[in-house]
Amino acid sequence: MDYSTNDSKSTSKKKVVAVVGGGLVGALNACYFAKRGFQVEVFESREDIRQAKIVKGRSINLALSHRGRQALKQVGMEDTIVSKGIPMHSRMIHSLNGTQSPIPYGKKGQYILSVDRANLNKELLSAAETYSTLKLNFAHKLLNWSTETGAMTFLRADGAKEEILADLIVGCDGAFSAIRKQFLRQSRFNFSQTYIPHGYLELTMPPINGEFAMKPNYLHIWPRNTFMMIALPNLDKTFTCTLFMPFDEFENVTTGDQVTEFFQKYFPDAIPLIGADALKRDYFRLPAQAMVSVKCSPYHLSDKCVLMGDAAHAVVPFYGQGMNAGFEDCLVFNEIMDQLNEDFSAVLPEYTRVRVPDDHAIADLAMYNYVEMRSHVNSKWFLFRKYVDNFLHIIMPRTIIPLYTMVTFTRTRYHEAVKRWHWQDKVINQGLLCVAASVVGGSYLLVRYPPNMPNISIEQLWTRLQALKSPF
């Protein structure tokens, strides 16, 4: 089928955009293109998840923050999604001895949201479907496409193949993108992919007496160096716990008793909450899942094709930004479409120019945080670091802004946030150096030239000090 318009200058007939992948980013992107009046065809390999009974896939819930919300807002979806999200105002750090310590994300209005992935995807698909110029094609798996003709070959559920042409192909088909395969054959295309040694496993913590088993408005974290667990709340009053651990270690835990022993050692407070029996059972329900980081550039191929979301940049989940960055891709592309009058031959290179440095920066940050967390982050270190960050921000609110604040609560370009972070580090280190120098220098002067102090007792000194405090 040829959906493409023959006359590229045609203004009466809008061009056809094929969005490949109807996941989170594909569904949102489809709304953006339809809102501009394009004829949009979405192709998704799976069946319609709104009809499917079991939804398999990655992580059950996700942390939605400012960038993602801004992108949803632009297509009028922010309120719908936020109303079904659970605000998380603080992290809750679980120590080995069971102590829980909250650390706020920021000021009162600053929080992130725990949202259900399947629900988010369904809502976005339904929103997309409200546009009369948009069509969702499920059970259409992209097999291949031709960079010469732009023709895409899809495999349908009935086993038949279908050829499709469009004016623009938008690859939103995830970390293992089939669209991206053709980019690899192009000259001067950069690509790298790194699997980290950790895998993850999801466990459900049921409600207790119909109530959340832990405080709901928190992102619960159990930092244990190599091992880490986090838990996000769901609307049904369960928590989804995600255990991160090296694959080697997963291999060492093969029996129910070993699971209990392992949790007894590292996450004892979670055992009664997940349930000792459920834990033994659920731990083996699915094998540990791998995590991959993918970077590439450019994101476009002539004026024909562009990559967004995980297809362009899969990041490890240690900053809670994968989806947020993918949503921001759509928003940035849309801004450039405004600036350059929807001229694909100008918009696509500009999108690559603007977006690559930022997506690479968040990929690097997420990887950096992974390395830092696994190397020496236990609960004490985590608490200490966050206290220092918050303290410096409070005493110098305009100079020192914590990195996660810029990443999570602003639309500061990711690469600018990294630059500023390095600059702040220099300021802090120079400040520390000054303090150290004054202490050393001051002590020397005090010893070398002891001041001629009047003979005064500690008690007298105290009363004088008190006098200073009173206003009269």
Ligand code: FAD
């Ligand atoms: P996907 O969600 O992978 O969607 C791709 C879609 O394309 C799928 O529907 C797939 O079926 C379809 N598809 C694939 N191949 C084809 C084909 N050949 N033809 C047609 N269709 C195809 N991000 C956050 O912002 N916050 C978080 O808290 C967070 N937590 C995470 C926790 C974990 C454990 C993991 C693994 C990731 C997390 N992420 C988080 C990242 C987030 O999941 C991804 O960034 C996000 O799902 C990317 O969306 P996407 O639409 O680009 O890709």
Ligand code: EGU
């Ligand atoms: C990992 C997996 C705490 C969901 C990074 C913080 C994450 C999420 C943090 C997952 C951490 C780590 C930040 C947010 C968020 C923290 C953040 C991580 C959501 C630096 C469902 N991370 N995540 N940083 O600050 O900025 O609380 O799977 F443990 S939300 Cl690893 Cl803000």
